[in-house]
Amino acid sequence: MVNVLKLNFMEKIKVFLIHDYDALMDSIESILNDSESIVVVGKANSAALAEQLIRTKTPDIVVADVSVCEKVGADLTKLIKREFPKIKVIVLSMQDDFINISKMIKSGATGYLLKNVKFHELHKAITKVMLGETYIQNSITAKFINGYQRENHTEEVNILSPREVEIIRLIAKEYTSADIGRMLFISEHTVETHRKNIWRKTGVKSIVGLLNFAHEHQLI
Structure with a gap:
């Protein structure tokens, strides 16, 4: 070469x-x-x-x-x-x-x-x-790499709606879908729909994965 x-x-x-x-x-x-x-x-x-x-x-x-x-x-x-x-x-x-x-x-x-x-x-x-x-x-170089990583994280978070971020924070506090629905004045079915959208957008496959995503992007 x-x-x-x-x-x-x-x-x-x-x-x-x-x-x-x-x-x-x-x-x-x-x-x-x-x-x-x-x-x-x-x-x-x-x-x-x-x-x-x-x-x-x-x-x-x-x-x-x-x-x-x-x-x-x-x-x-x-x-x-x-x-x-x-x-x-x-x-x-x-x-x-x-x-x-x-x-x-x-x-x-x-x-x-x-x-x-x-x-x-x-x-x-x-x-x-x-x-x-x-x-x-x-x-x-290090400053550029750190900035690039922060920018990508911001873009990933921006795909989530404010309501989805709110639900992620409540999930992190171990509230159930029924609890979240009562707290946000929405139905449990609506909460479940938001949860499905959160899994799809973040690409996580478990609660542990979601918590890791939330920590990494400073949502919690």
Whole structure:
């Protein structure tokens, strides 16, 4: 497998840089060009100029500062992916929170790095992204994973109606369907219907499974 990957990189990875700070962009260019597997084929300090030059330079990867003045990060990434769908995008940002990382990944970026990234990790990110992987800077990976898990849990809870959540909490207190019906002023049959819907939506198959689901999603 390793030999195959090396063969794929016999041609240098062509990188295009977008950054509004020319001195930093020149520094990145110089270091990347020292690599045996990477070459910087162009650079731009604005989204408009980048769009124009990318058409002629045909890079494999765009490394873009998401704060470039006239285009916010997600818009810039979407523009690149819409106009040049084969090009992979690695974004540079000052934001390390899940919301911003997730927004950029959903916009089409396959790499997310902070502006303080070390050059050896930038090189690693370019290589990984070129292999079809998504790369998030090591120092913020855990934060992204935790945020992703919380978001998925929220989506799972959102499929439950407020009444179903209420019934789950009463079930957890060991009330019977008849008890719950009296407390909520609904029939026992209606409670049983809610219970069936809860089993179906959560995918649990027992009271123990339901309690585990409720604990995991902080319903009780």
